[in-house]
Amino acid sequence: MSVFTRGTASRSRMRSVIGGLAIAGVSALVLAGCSGGGTGTTDPSESASAPAAEDLTLKVGTVLPQTGSLAFLGPPEEAGVQLAVNEVNEAAAGITVDVTFGDSGDADNKAFETTVPMLQSEGVSAMIGAASSGVTKLFLDSNVSEGIITFSPANTSPDFTTWDDNGLYWRTAPSDLLQGEVLGNLIAEDGHKNIAILYQNDAYGTGLYGVVKEVFEASGGTVVAEASYNDGDASFDAQVATISASNPDAIVLITFDQFATIAPLLVNAGQTAENFYLVDGNLKQWGADVAVSLEGAKGTTPGPVLADDFQQRLNDAWTAEGNTDLEDFSYAAESYDAVVLLALAALAAGSTEPADMAEFLQEVSGGSGDGETCESFADCAEIINGGGVADYDGYSGGVAFDENGDPTEATIGVFQFGADNMHTRIN
Structure with missing residues (x-):
């Protein structure tokens, strides 16, 4: 089976299978854990002295549900990834993202058993997915062994907070x-x-x-x-x-x-x-x-209430690839933010090596408590390229990763x- 790698929206898209009660709609959660997940706080002075990335190419792959019992989440999640890739590349800030879209399937059809090894062989720095916590559990250790970041926009199992992941597992979705x-x-x-x-x-x-x-x-x-x-x-x-x-x-x-x-x-x-x-x-x-x-x-x-203009941009990015209009926007913002945060971490690190990027993911999310707030990749990249520390607040919320790679702000x-x-x- 085949996959299609795209860096910009201009390439044609062909679908393939490779594989509180809420208070005013907003709740904040601070999750704590003893081990696993993301990395500790990075010294801001180290970030300020990190070289600005030039002509970096970040290769990412998706392991999101094109088939299986969560297939309805695939379109909004992939649309979020596509829009973020488009906008990162259009910013021309010293980094280009190349993305390969792949199918996670579910724990029954096991499409991920084809997708994950293929993406590993392509040398991706990060995989975005899976949507299902159960599916991610089936390939996370393999990615950790390969030194690849796994970044899920939709995993909610509390188990990931303390997973032994060498700082290579992150998520923009809050724990259940x-x-x-x-x-x-x-x-x-x-x-x-x-x-x-x-x-x-x-x-x-x-x-x-x-x-x-x-x-x-x-x-x-x-x-x-x-x-x-x-x-x-x-x-x-x-x-x-x-x-x-x-x-x-x-x-x-x-x-x-x-x-x-x-x-x-x-x-x-x-x-x-x-x-x-x-x-x-x-x-x-x-x-x-x-x-x-x-x-x-x-x-x-x-997920928060999504601004109308963001929904329109998501739909435009999705339909530009030959798809019909989106019917749902679940986890689209979380998927978009995953790509932006990965790109910002690479830019801050001056490297697309997964371990280097992982050292900066907490910082660029605002989880270190340092940095200048910014709400778009372009604005955050300008801060980083100018020698500063960026604190990205995205469409899924403030994120602000803790040391386990969990978001501490969620809706x-x-x-x-x-x-x-x-x-x-x-x-």
Whole structure:
């Protein structure tokens, strides 16, 4: 199978498979860990004396879902990467990004088993992905062994905070310690007392399930039933029977695309969809793809409200490659910021060697507490090239990496479905 490497939007795009409750919509999270993740604080004086990069070429690859149970996240994530590559290259600030787009698939179809070795052989400095925490876990150690940065825009498993990664794992998505807290509190504040939780048995599902359960029970509620399934399962009758028998007043569904099969089964078993609570793995614009009404159902997903002009730029970058309009923007900002932060780290280091870049990722994100705030690659690059320290505040938020490579500033949005099975942000 083939891949396509692009540095600018002018090259033609061909799709291929290679492989709190939120307070005013904003929550801040400071995550702490004892080991793993990113690097420690870099001495600002070292940054100021670092040589300005000239004619650097940064090779990155994506391991994002073109296929599999999270394929709906692929377009916005790849659009974010493409737009950032375009804008970094248009800035002509001493660095060019070449990107190769590849498929992560999921833990069932394992497209990443083709993608990751191919990108490693191409000599990329960083891989952007995967979206699924479970998939990233299956190749992260290989990348660490190869000395390659893995930078996910969507991994939320708390496990990565303490992963033994030699400072080579980073993410712009917050840990599920935050999303789980927001969702658990949302359900309680909506007045529910007895809930059931159906979750996917992987790093993502078990992690989020654990936090939601803990937070909801701490609020005085009771989890009356819980059931799990494995990625790749096609039948969910047993899980639905377990959930329905408990007579819950709300159901939390921590799934991927399996939701399209599970939701009608639950409704046919007498459950009310308006009492469903979804998460980022299944919070998509379902429309006619779900055979029952989801009106009233709610869900959460990380990410701030995106400015209209940013959404338009994302869509323009995406459609310029021969694609249809974006229907969803989940994790687009996080993907965009991943590319910008990698490019800024390379510029600050004067190098595209992964270890060198990793030494500056916390600094350029503002995580070191030093630097001049800037909101675009061009402005940040000007600061770096002038001998200063840049603190990039992006479209996904302030980011501000801690020593584990986790963002310490994040937003969780609350969404609700209408009669057309399309959701809108309500907080």
